[in-house]
Amino acid sequence: MDYFHRVDGDLFCEDLPVADLAARFGTPLYVYSRRTFVEHYEKLDRAFADVPHAICYSVKANGNLGVLRTLASLGCGADVVSGGELHRALLAGIPPERIVYSGVGKTGAELAAAVDAGIRAVNVENVEELRVLSEIATGMGRVQPCALRVNPDVDPHTHEYLTTGRSENKFGIPLAEVGAAAGLAATLPAVPLVGLDFHIGSQILSHVPYQAALRQAREVVEDLRRRGFEIRHLDIGGGLAVRYDHERPMTADEFHDGIIDLVRDLSLALILEPGRFIIGPAGVLVAEVLFVKEAGGKRFVILDAGMNDLIRPALYDAVHRIEPVRRADGDAAPADVVGPVCESGDFLGRDRALPAVRRGDLVAVMTAGAYGAAMSSNYNQRPRAAEVLVYGADATIVRRRETYEDLVRLES
Numbered sequence: 001m002d003y004f005h006r007v008d009g010d011l012f013c014e015d016l017p018v019a020d021l022a023a024r025f026g027t028p029l030y031v032y033s034r035r036t037f038v039e040h041y042e043k044l045d046r047a048f049a050d051v052p053h054a055i056c057y058s059v060k061a062n063g064n065l066g067v068l069r070t071l072a073s074l075g076c077g078a079d080v081v082s083g084g085e086l087h088r089a090l091l092a093g094i095p096p097e098r099i100v101y102s103g104v105g106k107t108g109a110e111l112a113a114a115v116d117a118g119i120r121a122v123n124v125e126n127v128e129e130l131r132v133l134s135e136i137a138t139g140m141g142r143v144q145p146c147a148l149r150v151n152p153d154v155d156p157h158t159h160e161y162l163t164t165g166r167s168e169n170k171f172g173i174p175l176a177e178v179g180a181a182a183g184l185a186a187t188l189p190a191v192p193l194v195g196l197d198f199h200i201g202s203q204i205l206s207h208v209p210y211q212a213a214l215r216q217a218r219e220v221v222e223d224l225r226r227r228g229f230e231i232r233h234l235d236i237g238g239g240l241a242v243r244y245d246h247e248r249p250m251t252a253d254e255f256h257d258g259i260i261d262l263v264r265d266l267s268l269a270l271i272l273e274p275g276r277f278i279i280g281p282a283g284v285l286v287a288e289v290l291f292v293k294e295a296g297g298k299r300f301v302i303l304d305a306g307m308n309d310l311i312r313p314a315l316y317d318a319v320h321r322i323e324p325v326r327r328a329d330g331d332a333a334p335a336d337v338v339g340p341v342c343e344s345g346d347f348l349g350r351d352r353a354l355p356a357v358r359r360g361d362l363v364a365v366m367t368a369g370a371y372g373a374a375m376s377s378n379y380n381q382r383p384r385a386a387e388v389l390v391y392g393a394d395a396t397i398v399r400r401r402e403t404y405e406d407l408v409r410l411e412s
């Protein structure tokens, strides 16, 4: 579900023609639909209304302050994975008691910032981190609640790079070592163990891998409680899939119905860390066609947006639908849709059905709200795209286009 739709064949974002946005703000341009991500947040929130829960939006999917401020205003929390994301979340007005902090490699300075802010929980990923966090909190005369991130060793059936909860991945504490980590936590009063956490991967289509992880997590929760720990929350991570092409991801309600029986009787608060599910369908990347070239029996559509703007196709072989922005009546024919970056891996779509387009036409790369702008770079000294937030008939620049001056500003 999203608010990108066609009126007489022309692509609209909510009440605005995307072509007008491109004319006003230039290309490449990220366009976000506020209604879309607000509704996705609300759908998930409603689905879990029958249990105590908190939605901590994964800032790394799209940390734009305009997006974060909107979510903050709805009562949404944040899952951060770095000091920079923590800074952003706080700046956007997300209260520290709604922030959890995950990540395999947190620095001392990052942990101190989390303690200083007074966040809800640090998701601790190894025993040494627990010791370091305890020293830092003790040194600051503070107490920092924490959760152990366990690695439940389940296969989420997604792209290899999007798998995080298998024993061979770098994330989390192996199940067999959770007992020892808890034993250590019991001796460290500055880091009370209040929760258990897992995050098994991303773009997960069904609730079944979550069930497998939850069965493991239940046992750990019960075991920790028997040992006297007051486990108050269970954080089941993010990973809910969106529809990029022909996938059939579970809905928020299906997700809830598929897992809730494994959670309800534990009487604890559930924490969800969705990123892609909330913001993925809410964004498109708009680009202009620079050239159309026939070579080696192929049609190449060369855009002014490339892998530096949206790296998912190059990095994960991800498929994003690519559509002409204006009404196109001709038949679709295969094309490789590529960017201007000097890499053969610089494509946004290969062998894609696209109607005839010409120099100056606009195309939209769909479902680009998550891991799009957030993963963009200045490779080839390309200024990063502008980002626009649409709400009804209003469009607000939430990140201006970078200039050449921006590109050299930090160098001497």
Ligand SMILES: *Cc1c(COP(=O)(O)O)cnc(C)c1O
Binding pocket: 058, 060, 061, 079, 081, 102, 103, 199, 201, 202, 203, 237, 238, 239, 240, 273, 274, 275, 276, 277, 370
């Ligand atoms: C990336 C990440 C998420 C969000 O993943 P999505 O697939 O975008 O929902 C949640 N939690 C942690 C720990 C992550 O690293």
